[in-house]
């Protein structure tokens with residue numbers, strides 16, 4: 001009897017960009033084939049589940065955002081479990097497995113998952129399987145796929161344990177229950193594991209026949225090709241029987257209406273607060289033409305808004321997709337004529353997709369062009385589930401097989417190499433597989449939300465009221481074999497085009513009085529950072545370390561300090577150090593005006609290094625900021641250990657932040673005359689006390 005009842009487990013996901021949700025959905029889908037039922041909820045839907053009374057195993061998939069924060073949808077949950085009043089056995093009844101998603105490019109790798117995991121452990125909950133930490137930097141699937149594979153066996157054991165516990169408490173049924181239930185579950189799970197992944201044979205073609213057919217196709221297609229590529233595979237993959245994921249059920253229905261009406265306001269697309277449409281009043285190219293990267297400084301006029309910021313804050317810019325790419329996509333989809341038509345997007349009646357809901361980032365009614373321009377990240381690297389769905393829209397047999405390979409378990413490394421690492425997007429795929437013609441609903445189902453991009457403010461509202469500066473590098477993606485077209489970053493490419501007519505002829509001058517009259521406006525909203533701020537007590541010394549555009553928030557700090565010094569001549573101000581590194585002194589030294597801060601006393605010490613300049617000096621000068629810091633080891637140790645100073649790092653890559661941390665550990669270890677381990681503990685103490693702060697982005 002028990003075998004007819006599917007065993008339930010609670011499946012919670014907390015997602016920022018949709019990845020954790022997609023993985024939870026994959027688990028939900030596979031659960032059915034294992035004779036299990038996943039009761040799936042977003043972590044924020046706290047009225048739909050209750051961990052306090054939960055008896056079944058719990059599976060948690062959670063991503064990380066910002067500087068190691070749990071996603072917004074997990075905030076309430078995390079706050080709740082972090083209540084210090086909870087007893088250590090609060091979750092003693094709970095068995096759970098956790099899969100954390102993160103990116104090791106960032107310092108606090110998978111910290112969202114680790115935070116929840118650590119706290120559940122503190123509250124007595126027990127793992128029924130090992131925690132998985134998947135790294136987007138090398139490919140989430142490297143951890144996610146085997147973790148999900150192992151989940152089914154672990155769940156089976158968890159159910160057995162649960163059954164045993166239930167049996168112990170139910171005296172009357174104890175013996176019979178535990179004896180009859182266990183083999184029944186095992187039997188069911190064994191059976192279901194065989195249908196865990198659809199084999200191609202299930203689609204009506206015998207695998208041996210299929211392999212032969214495919215060898216023929218591959219041979220015919222490119223007899224001379226011995227190397228795999230995006231569109232071409234080689235043995236053994238080309239001859240393998242493939243395990244491909246189950247076809248995700250479609251759940252969106254799109255109807256074209258008329259061309260009358262207005263598109264929704266951009267503010268309706270975000271849930272994070274109020275948007276402000278503000279003019280760009282100045283644009284300055286901070287780098288010379290021959291610099292490796294082009295950095296721009298933009299000034300926004302926020303005077304007529306209630307938008308507020310502190311130096312050290314970041315804010316978000318809403319950006320559209322590239323207009324040519326949208327046009328090309330419309331063309332490839334055969335919808336060029338329909339761009340200005342309003343479409344209504346609804347959930348398909350009777351869809352088999354669990355929890356199918358109207359995607360929050362798609363308006364109920366807007367034009368097709370609006371959706372492709374403002375709502376969908378059309379540059380996103382297609383996930384395997386998307387590739388799987390694209391197989392069904394591809395008519396050419398060879399192309400179909402290659403797409404199947406790329407989403408199959410056997411083709412995992414091809415997927416990583418030719419799709420993920422090559423940053424291939426939907427348009428690249430549609431070019432490479434011309435017989436693939438997806439429907440619009442498929443794009444809406446599989447493309448993630450177009451995210452607003454974050455930037456650190458590079459000014460002080462006290463120093464220049466009503467103005468906000470920010471600095472960015474124009475991101476460049478050169479062409480590569482899998483992607484023959486070069487591109488610019490979605491946001492930075494768009495901003496660069498937008499402000500081209502404004503670009504200041506006197507490059508690298510930041511005269512704040514000279515503004516250009518501009519009509520270009522952009523939509524922004526706040527992304528407050530609670531920690532990367534100046535110390536509340538101005539007498540505390542501080543050390544700032546920035547490379548490239550990582551100097552940006554420190555300009556805001558320095559402007560702020562300069563104004564405070566002017567306004568409060570009786571205040572005591574602590575020593576300020578700035579370590580700055582870039583490639584070339586005369587090409588990308590972004591803020592040569594730093595000297596002014598030094599001259600007026602706002603900055604006590606300015607130390608700079610240039611990684612690509614050659615030197616004729618006998619002793620080679622330091623190349624990187626971490627080398628520079630080592631030169632001032634005694635002073636750094638004094639500020640951190642004796643004077644309770646603050647240490648700030650900002651830059652665009654983990655490598656800089658890690659190099660600086662290593663240098664600081666060495667400096668502390670020398671000053672404390674201890675081994676590295678003790679120094680690392682001291683660094684952890686400084687981090688905990690929020691005196692060692694990082695703002696690192698990729």
Ligand code: FAD
Pocket residue numbers: 066314379422423424453454455456457470471472473475477487488489490491492493549552696697698
């Ligand atoms: P995107 O189009 O989003 O591309 C950026 C990334 O996408 C690449 O790094 C790469 O991983 C991937 N990618 C996409 N397509 C390709 C491709 N074809 N080839 C290779 N890779 C590809 N940046 C600044 O310059 N200044 C700042 O002050 C700043 N502050 C930040 C503060 C915070 C809190 C955060 C989270 C980020 C900050 N950033 C800052 C980064 C910024 O938000 C953007 O990520 C950056 O400007 C790139 O945006 P984009 O849309 O132009 O690039």
